[in-house]
Amino acid sequence: MRFLPLTESDRAAMLAAVGVPSVESLFAEVPVNAPPLALPDHQGELEVSRALTAMAARNLNAATAPCFLGCGVYRRHTPAAVDAMIQRGEFLTAYTPYQPEISQGTLQYLFEFQTQVALITGMEVANASMYDGATACAEAVAMACRITGRKRVMLSGNLHPHYRAVTATTARYFGGELDKLPPDPIGIEDLIGRIHGDTACVVVQNPGFFGHLKDYSALATACHEVGALLVVAVTDPVSLGLVVPPGDMGADIVVGEGQGLAGPMSFGGPGLGLFATRERFVRQIPGRLVGETVDVDGRRGWVLTLATREQHIRREKATSNICTNSGLMALTFTIHLALLGETGFARLAQINHVAAVTLARRLAQVRGVRVVPSTYFNEFAVTLPKSAKVVADGLAARGILGGVPASRFYPQFPELEDVLLVAATETNTAVDMDMLVHALEDML
Numbered sequence: 001m002r003f004l005p006l007t008e009s010d011r012a013a014m015l016a017a018v019g020v021p022s023v024e025s026l027f028a029e030v031p032v033n034a035p036p037l038a039l040p041d042h043q044g045e046l047e048v049s050r051a052l053t054a055m056a057a058r059n060l061n062a063a064t065a066p067c068f069l070g071c072g073v074y075r076r077h078t079p080a081a082v083d084a085m086i087q088r089g090e091f092l093t094a095y096t097p098y099q100p101e102i103s104q105g106t107l108q109y110l111f112e113f114q115t116q117v118a119l120i121t122g123m124e125v126a127n128a129s130m131y132d133g134a135t136a137c138a139e140a141v142a143m144a145c146r147i148t149g150r151k152r153v154m155l156s157g158n159l160h161p162h163y164r165a166v167t168a169t170t171a172r173y174f175g176g177e178l179d180k181l182p183p184d185p186i187g188i189e190d191l192i193g194r195i196h197g198d199t200a201c202v203v204v205q206n207p208g209f210f211g212h213l214k215d216y217s218a219l220a221t222a223c224h225e226v227g228a229l230l231v232v233a234v235t236d237p238v239s240l241g242l243v244v245p246p247g248d249m250g251a252d253i254v255v256g257e258g259q260g261l262a263g264p265m266s267f268g269g270p271g272l273g274l275f276a277t278r279e280r281f282v283r284q285i286p287g288r289l290v291g292e293t294v295d296v297d298g299r300r301g302w303v304l305t306l307a308t309r310e311q312h313i314r315r316e317k318a319t320s321n322i323c324t325n326s327g328l329m330a331l332t333f334t335i336h337l338a339l340l341g342e343t344g345f346a347r348l349a350q351i352n353h354v355a356a357v358t359l360a361r362r363l364a365q366v367r368g369v370r371v372v373p374s375t376y377f378n379e380f381a382v383t384l385p386k387s388a389k390v391v392a393d394g395l396a397a398r399g400i401l402g403g404v405p406a407s408r409f410y411p412q413f414p415e416l417e418d419v420l421l422v423a424a425t426e427t428n429t430a431v432d433m434d435m436l437v438h439a440l441e442d443m444l
Contacts, residue, residue: 060396062265066432067401068359070379070423071209071409072133072160072235073268074260077427082336091331096324097290100303106327107302110290113334120240120337120345121254122247123276127287129325132271133257137163137203137233138170139275139286139320140253144201144229145176146284146319152177152198156191157184158208160235161409167203176200183410185381185419187212187374192222201229201253206246207239210406210421211376220250229253236260237274237333238425239377241349253277262326262333272329282306286320348426352378355424362437363422368444372419379423381406385444388420398439 006014011023020026043051067075086092090105097103097110110128117126130136141153153176155164164180171178181189187210191202202223207213220230232246234256246254258272259265277285283306291305308319315321340348356378364371368385384391388405395402406419424433 060399060401062401065399065401066428066435068403068422068424068428068432068436069265069401070236071404071421072162072257072259073265074236074238074423074425075265075427076238076260076425078263078332078336079339081339082332085335086328086331091335092328096327097304100301104302107290107304109331109334110325110327111292111302112338113330114290116334116337117258117274117276120237120245121234121251121256121274121276122245123251123254124247124279125282125285125289126274126276127285127289127325129258129327129330130273130275130287130322131326132259132269132273133233133235133255134160134163134166134271134273135322136255136257136273136275137231138167139322140231140255141167141176141201141203142170142174143253143277143281143284143286143319144231145174147281148200148227148229150198150200150228151175152179152196153200154179154191154194154202155181156202156204156208157181157189158187158210158212159203159205159233160209163203163205163233183209183406183413183416185210185372185406185416187214191219195222195226195228197226199223199226199228201231203231203233205233205235206243207234207236207377207379209235209409210372210419211374211380213243213375213377215244215249216246216251217249220252223252224250231255234274236378238345238349238352241345241347242353243349243377247276252281258326258329258333261336262329270326270329272326272333283308284319287322287325288312349377351426352424355426355428356380359422359424359428359433359436362433363440366437366440366444369440378425379421382420382422384418384420387417389417391420391440391443394443395436395439400435400439402436402439 062075091109093106097106100107114126114128118124130139145151155178168178204216223230229252231253232251237256237258237260254276256274258274262272288307289305290302293301293303295301360371360380363369363382370383372381374380389407392402392405403420403422406416406421410416
């Protein structure tokens, strides 16, 4: 018998909610006699491959061009050993970890992933990942509102605009009231003075969107004095190899993006959402947690210990409707970080910081370029004597991905028109920096 999930009354109710009289009305915008699209006729596999390859070649490849892009997605070197190990059948399986007897490899690496995230963030417990940093941030805000019983949320002007946008979208559905501070390229916003007794949480980013590194210990204390929580977002996981972790500053929830250790830039995805918190909040954590146990023979094993998702429990009891974790990305992150080890992780972070300091000093010598004063990790802001978008486009025309104009994220703030965000990683060579500096000197 054919499966019919919806009855006629179901369809009528859905159409009424949408506000259209029939299913056909949903497609009324498509003309009945619409002309055919200007697409080429069918071709063979080889011809299609050539055509798509030619189209792809029109992109400026971040893997081969000098690349100083950042803003939450970073170009990094992934050792060949990582690519080899993530394909091993002990870890990479086609099945989700609901049946532990056939998913021990998956469960073990997720357990190790949780351990690594808790260690580098300075927290006590971490989940088995989320979709990306932005969704993790939104989930943290929802969790803080559940814990405190409050709805007012303060979002720092140094929080990534994408994180702010996703949080705002999600907050509409649990009644969150957002106090979104304006962008703060100078790093002087007063957060402590804005905290009130009805504040559920304050969300900051470290390093900030404009590169600022800050000690949020005093902010954490101020939050706790009124019963609010501090949420810290980290868009570059490598920074945690050198910077004081948010947990040591008193953060209650730490979220972040793991892409920097989990895969290439790939035009902005896929991502890997990091989520860690204090053990006392474990029952409110979204997603799922893998725990260690022993089998009937006393052998070490792993199981799903906690799963508070809509997929597993009643909707009114669930903490999140996120349906899965970023398994492959979490595996890549885990193997990469394990290969680096503690010493290698710290060394990688140091290389990134040295590269950024070197680049900032060189850019500061270019006439018309001013490095915005700040303490930074591997990303910082500069102001230019003309539109940053015009400069970035001009650099791209010369084969250089020279940075990201702040105006792409904040077109409604004309005062950011001349701000360019520049990042340096271990992949940037002295030759790359020469090309950027010389091109700017010529253009400005």
